[in-house]
Amino acid sequence: MVSSVVEKNLSDWKFLGHSVHCLRIIPDSHKSEKNKNKGPAILLIHGFGASTTHWRHNLPVLGKHYEVHALDLLGFGNSSKPGGLAYGGPLWKDQIVAYVQENIGRPTILVGNSLGGYAALASGAALGDEAAGVVLLNAAGYFSEDKKTTKGFWATARKTVAGIFLKNVLLQRIIFENLRQPSTIKRTLNQVYIDTSNVDDELVEAIRKPSLDSGAFNVFKSVFDPAGPQGRPLDELFAQLKSPLLLLWGNRDPWMNAPGKRATYKKHTPQNTKEVVLDAGHCPHDEVPDQVNSALLEWINELQ
Numbered sequence: 001m002v003s004s005v006v007e008k009n010l011s012d013w014k015f016l017g018h019s020v021h022c023l024r025i026i027p028d029s030h031k032s033e034k035n036k037n038k039g040p041a042i043l044l045i046h047g048f049g050a051s052t053t054h055w056r057h058n059l060p061v062l063g064k065h066y067e068v069h070a071l072d073l074l075g076f077g078n079s080s081k082p083g084g085l086a087y088g089g090p091l092w093k094d095q096i097v098a099y100v101q102e103n104i105g106r107p108t109i110l111v112g113n114s115l116g117g118y119a120a121l122a123s124g125a126a127l128g129d130e131a132a133g134v135v136l137l138n139a140a141g142y143f144s145e146d147k148k149t150t151k152g153f154w155a156t157a158r159k160t161v162a163g164i165f166l167k168n169v170l171l172q173r174i175i176f177e178n179l180r181q182p183s184t185i186k187r188t189l190n191q192v193y194i195d196t197s198n199v200d201d202e203l204v205e206a207i208r209k210p211s212l213d214s215g216a217f218n219v220f221k222s223v224f225d226p227a228g229p230q231g232r233p234l235d236e237l238f239a240q241l242k243s244p245l246l247l248l249w250g251n252r253d254p255w256m257n258a259p260g261k262r263a264t265y266k267k268h269t270p271q272n273t274k275e276v277v278l279d280a281g282h283c284p285h286d287e288v289p290d291q292v293n294s295a296l297l298e299w300i301n302e303l304q
Contacts, residue, residue, distance in 0.1 A: 013103060015095045016085075021078035022071045022103070023052050025063030039304060040132035041104045044070040045096065047114030047140070047283070048223070051077025053206035054113070057198070057289035065297060069108075071099060073119065075223070077206075081215030087222040089122055089141075089231025096123035100130060107132035109300065113285055115140045122231055125240040133303060135246045135296060138253050138282050141234040143264055176220050180211035192282035194252050203286070235268040245273040246299045248292055250280035274299060 013020050030038045042062055044055045052059075052070040062068045072079035074095055075087045085091060096119055100108050109132045112120030117139025124134035178184055185207050189199045210216060238245075247265060251258045262275070276295045280287045 013099070015074065015098055018074055018080035018082050020071055020074065020080070020095070020099070021052065022069065022099070023059065024070075024103075025059060025068045027064060027067070030067055039066055040300065041067040041069065041106060041108045042300075043096070043100065043104070043108050043110050043120075044068065045092075045110065045112035045116035045120050046070075046073065046076065047112075047116045049076065049207050049211070050113075050116075051206055051210060053077070053203065054283065054286055056202070056286070058285055058293055061289075061293045062296070066300070067104075069099075069104060071096075073116070075215075075219035077210050081210075081213050081219050083215060083218050085222070087219055089118055092119040093122040093126055093231070096120070097126050100127060106130075109133040109135060111135040111137070111285075111296070112139060113137040113283055117141070118231065118234075121234065121237050121241070124243055125237045128242055131241075131243040133244045133246065133300070134241065135248060135299075137248045137285055137292070138250050138256055138258065139234075140256075141231075141237075143235050143268065144233040146233075172221055173217065176211075176217050179220075180208055180216075182208055192253065192255055193287045194250075194279065194281045195287055198286050198289075234265075238268045238270065241270070244303055245269060246296070247273060247275045248284060248295060249275065249277045250282055250284035250287065251277045252279065253282040255282050 013022055044052070044058065044062075046052065046054045051072045055070050059068055059070060073092045074085065075081050096110065100110075100123070107130060108127075110120035110124050110127075112118070112135070114137070117136040118141040120134055121136060121139060121141070124131040179188075182204050185204050186199060189203065190196050193199055247262075247269070249258050249262060251262075262277075276299075278284045278288055278291055278295075280291075285292045
């Protein structure tokens with residue numbers, strides 16, 4: 001559990017008038033040092049359906065060495081889930097940029113998993129020199145060449161299914177209700193973790209409980225709306241990124257075809273990008289946290 005070592009402050013911070021759940025750890029040694037002696041700050045960004053709890057095995061370790069922050073993206077965790085927002089990459093990019101500028105105020109390393117990886121990259125590109133680095137753990141997102149495949153049977157089938165889904169509110173509700181059942185959550189996690197030791201009740205409840213909040217269903221619909229905001233392609237963001245980049249791959253991720261995805265990344269990432277391949281699934285930071293923490297700390301030390 002991280003609650004005993006994490007300062008649960010910044011609880012009054014709002015973005016676009018909506019409450020955002022945030023956590024922060026400041027090492028004791030930093031409280032008497034000037035910013036230039038502290039090294040970069042770190043901001044941890046969760047994936048779809050997750051929250052700050054998904055960094056439970058990373059926060060205490062990283063927080064011994066650096067100022068570490070974690071937040072719940074709007075629509076997830078303990079953050080607000082208001083209606084009327086266009087949930088997607090552009091919204092979360094703006095939220096993260098505002099958080100760094102208002103609550104950290106110095107160069108920050110952005111670390112993101114899955115959907116949070118895309119948000120970290122988009123934010124890092126937008127922040128420019130204010131981003132000290134970007135770390136992607138099996139990041140979601142698409143490349144420009146992916147958009148070229150718009151014809152053919154499978155493309156037509158996907159568009160048809162999406163259209164049926166969007167027009168059928170009852171079907172949407174049935175799918176949503178099934179997805180937030182504890183048994184479904186645990187089964188899904190067991191599919192994307194190779195070592196399921198950390199698929200425990202704490203993690204399942206951290207995903208289930210926010211899905212009971214008012215507004216959670218509308219977030220679900222918005223995120224999966226094909227017509228909704230998708231953000232810019234990964235290759236455009238890589239081209240804009242000024243800061244160092246670390247790729248931490250769970251190479252047995254069944255959702256992403258990680259080996260194939262890695263090959264595409266190599267075509268577009270900067271030449272000085274570092275890549276670390278781990279024997280893990282979609283969420284290596286929670287499945288093999290010791291390896292992720294070690295690789296991340298080693299990389300940050302190399303930057304200084």
